[in-house]
Amino acid sequence: MTAPRAWQVVLDAVERDLLDGRLSPGDHLPPERTLAADLGVGRSSVREALRVLEVLGLIRTAVGSGPSAGAIIVARPGGGMSALMRLQVAAQGFAVADVVKTRLVLEGSIVTDLATGDSPDLASSVQILTAMEGQPLTEAEFLALDAAFHLSLAEASGNQVVTATMAGLRSAIEGYARAGAAGLPSWPATSARLMLEHRGILAAILAGEADAARLAMHTHISGYYAETHLRDH
Amino acid sequence: MTAPRAWQVVLDAVERDLLDGRLSPGDHLPPERTLAADLGVGRSSVREALRVLEVLGLIRTAVGSGPSAGAIIVARPGGGMSALMRLQVAAQGFAVADVVKTRLVLEGSIVTDLATGDSPDLASSVQILTAMEGQPLTEAEFLALDAAFHLSLAEASGNQVVTATMAGLRSAIEGYARAGAAGLPSWPATSARLMLEHRGILAAILAGEADAARLAMHTHISGYYAETHLRDH
DNA sequence: TGTAACCTGTGGTCAGACCACATGTCACCG
DNA sequence: CGGTGACATGTGGTCTGACCACAGGTTACA
Incomplete structure (x- = not known):
């Protein structure tokens, strides 16, 4: 030994x-x-x-x-998860594409759970969406609220492991999301579309349409990354 | 500041x-x-x-x-993920039930990907199963190979984030899996069933039957934890 | 040519010191 | 008797210096 x-x-x-x-x-x-x-x-x-x-x-x-x-x-896993994933992405242990794919899996599962569960508590999610739509926001402000919205869905699902992992994944690619936003042709157009998608996801959850909610979330996430990665050409 | x-x-x-x-x-x-x-x-x-x-x-x-x-x-995320999740479970930041649920989500996604992908490389997974079936194993040996099997599926999916997260989740509840095995009425019977389920999962993947593979994995994981938690009564 | 002794640079660890800070205590004054 | 200000105490935060074990290279010698 x-x-x-x-x-x-x-x-x-x-x-x-x-x-x-x-x-x-x-x-x-x-x-x-x-x-x-x-x-x-x-x-x-x-x-x-x-x-x-x-x-x-x-x-x-x-x-x-x-x-x-x-x-x-204190046992607050969020910060540790964020640090771990952020550094692993920085050190190329995690590929950004894999982080996005994992987000798709987890968030798809979250909205499915919420849609099939009875009367999930989505008050804070709604509140965040309302705040986003209240006035024009800078890209950084918008992305912060967007992250808060996705996190609030995870919290509503009640799974602490998924919530913490989500928080970590999100923070790991936050820099990429921000850099991508800067290269978009029209930020107002994109942000308007994202807000509509948020409402669509929420509506599908409340309607109990699990597949529609999952599809909407998939479109929402992968669409944004597809759009922002166009600038790599 | x-x-x-x-x-x-x-x-x-x-x-x-x-x-x-x-x-x-x-x-x-x-x-x-x-x-x-x-x-x-x-x-x-x-x-x-x-x-x-x-x-x-x-x-x-x-x-x-x-x-x-x-x-x-070096950027090896596995160890860090394991330490983080193990300690969070120990400190009650993560509930064991949530860890198992998250495993279900991730492993369900993994087998779905493998089943729908073309010609996944499952050589090491097969090799592990063969080793498990070769001779009678102690509970600890079996559980180690079981973990290796599930990890090999994650690796075959090619997603490093999912692989590392899986490794962490697994190691976080390793102690519970081991304690549960000790309280089973018949370990040989349970291990035989688990090996059959492994073969079933692999067969479904190779047959391209994504839903069947996902269901088999779900049964495999949740079944074991349901069985081992009977002893809590 | 081979080999053994030595030197050097690295992480691993400890001991001690000092600081900043939040809190509790206590004496003093009104 | 009540407040209030000075002080003591215990904590984490940091730095310095020292020594050890170890692996590798270097050099001198047989």
């Missing part, structure tokens, strides 16, 4: 504490210095492990003293 | 270098001490950032000297 690295000792200890119920969301981790002494490693090794946990979205750290200070278990 | 944390400076610098093409897979990162001096931060902060990159599967580090030493861009 090759010697485990010191930071892995810390990571394993925290994971074991989580699995055994000694740590739960909302709990404080011991102070870094205590953790180091307990595990027999240096404080810097503890900090490397905590940094990983923080980026992965498991803990939140705060300086100072009192109940809100220290490292607290 | 609040001061960025020192390790984030390093992370951002590496990400920018990747996006701008100054770093590519196979390249070496500068030595930690050089990186620290260049970015104006301490070496410990550099190390925290590198640890994150390592866990996320972006780099591989090695001690010593020569071409194989140092931090090298």
